[in-house]
Amino acid sequence: MSGQSVSQSSAGIRGGPQFPPEEAVLGCRNVTKTFGAITAVDDVSLAIDEGEWVSIVGPNGAGKTTLLNVLNGFYDPDTGGEIFLNGENVTSDPSYKRARKGLGRTFQGLELFEEEDVLENVMTVRAVKERPNLLSALLFYVAGGRKVEVENMRRVEEILDYLELWEYRHSTIGSLPLGIQRRVDLARSLALEPDVLLLDEAMSGLTFDEKYDMVRFLADLHEKEGMTMVMIEHDLEVVTDVSERMVVLDQGAIIARGRPEAVVDDPEVQRIYTGVE
Numbered sequence: 001m002s003g004q005s006v007s008q009s010s011a012g013i014r015g016g017p018q019f020p021p022e023e024a025v026l027g028c029r030n031v032t033k034t035f036g037a038i039t040a041v042d043d044v045s046l047a048i049d050e051g052e053w054v055s056i057v058g059p060n061g062a063g064k065t066t067l068l069n070v071l072n073g074f075y076d077p078d079t080g081g082e083i084f085l086n087g088e089n090v091t092s093d094p095s096y097k098r099a100r101k102g103l104g105r106t107f108q109g110l111e112l113f114e115e116e117d118v119l120e121n122v123m124t125v126r127a128v129k130e131r132p133n134l135l136s137a138l139l140f141y142v143a144g145g146r147k148v149e150v151e152n153m154r155r156v157e158e159i160l161d162y163l164e165l166w167e168y169r170h171s172t173i174g175s176l177p178l179g180i181q182r183r184v185d186l187a188r189s190l191a192l193e194p195d196v197l198l199l200d201e202a203m204s205g206l207t208f209d210e211k212y213d214m215v216r217f218l219a220d221l222h223e224k225e226g227m228t229m230v231m232i233e234h235d236l237e238v239v240t241d242v243s244e245r246m247v248v249l250d251q252g253a254i255i256a257r258g259r260p261e262a263v264v265d266d267p268e269v270q271r272i273y274t275g276v277e
């Protein structure tokens with residue numbers, strides 16, 4: 001990759017992407033998403049480099065979740081917008097295909113099966129990875145299904161162990177505190193073995209200790225596994241502590257981007273956060 005991404009863009013804090021989005025691990029060009037009269041995302045172009053940790057911040061309703069939904073294929077962008085994953089144009093790929101091509105995602109509103117236990121929740125995702133359609137499902141059962149299942153279980157056990165979830169493996173999701181549920185959501189996204197992880201407010205509603213744990217696991221994934229992370233987060237202290245780059249959205253558009261220490265001091269960014277001119 002370009003190797004320039006963590007340095008400040010020569011175009012400054014309000015410049016565009018630092019290298020072409022089609023060369024990015026995850027990128028987009030001219031992405032707009034409207035819902036009727038509402039422009040949720042307004043002409044956004046981004047290029048995320050391999051191994052980077054980028055945070056997307058902005059006030060409520062700024063378009064952060066919508067942008068993530070367009071990046072992972074839950075929403076199509078309006079005509080003309082393009083999405084790139086590992087250098088490939090994936091704009092017409094549905095989300096499950098992007099997931100199989102390496103795009104993982106956690107959810108602000110946790111989409112776990114409440115009645116099932118931790119192991120079942122993570123195994124389900126693993127099974128989807130192996131059996132995307134009827135033909136592959138048939139092949140799975142006819143040839144080598146058992147072997148794949150054993151391998152799946154081994155991988156899931158590894159992930160649960162890594163995220164210190166092993167002791168909860170037989171607990172139903174509904175019986176667990178939010179901090180553990182969010183960690184199970186992270187485990188599910190890791191079960192797809194992503195290259196890039198999209199984290200939608202993975203720390204929302206957590207206590208100080210739970211947040212600390214989540215940051216510890218994410219930092220580990222980033223530092224030891226070299227995971228590329230794109231994180232929506234409201235807590236600017238966490239953002240400046242962990243991320244290498246920050247992108248600020250306001251009313252759907254990028255108003256600033258760059259190193260967090262520089263971006264948080266920007267008067268325009270301070271204005272949208274504090275309302276002070």
Ligand SMILES: Nc1ncnc2c1ncn2[C@@H]1O[C@H](COP(=O)(O)OP(=O)(O)OP(=O)(O)O)[C@@H](O)[C@H]1O
Binds near residue numbers: 058060063067
């Ligand atoms: N499915 C939808 N239909 C209509 N409007 C939508 C839809 N999804 C989002 N919006 C609108 O798009 C705008 C951006 O919403 P979005 O949820 O992306 O913002 P956000 O920055 O993630 O906000 P928050 O921090 O509160 O989660 C808002 O005005 C929202 O009401």
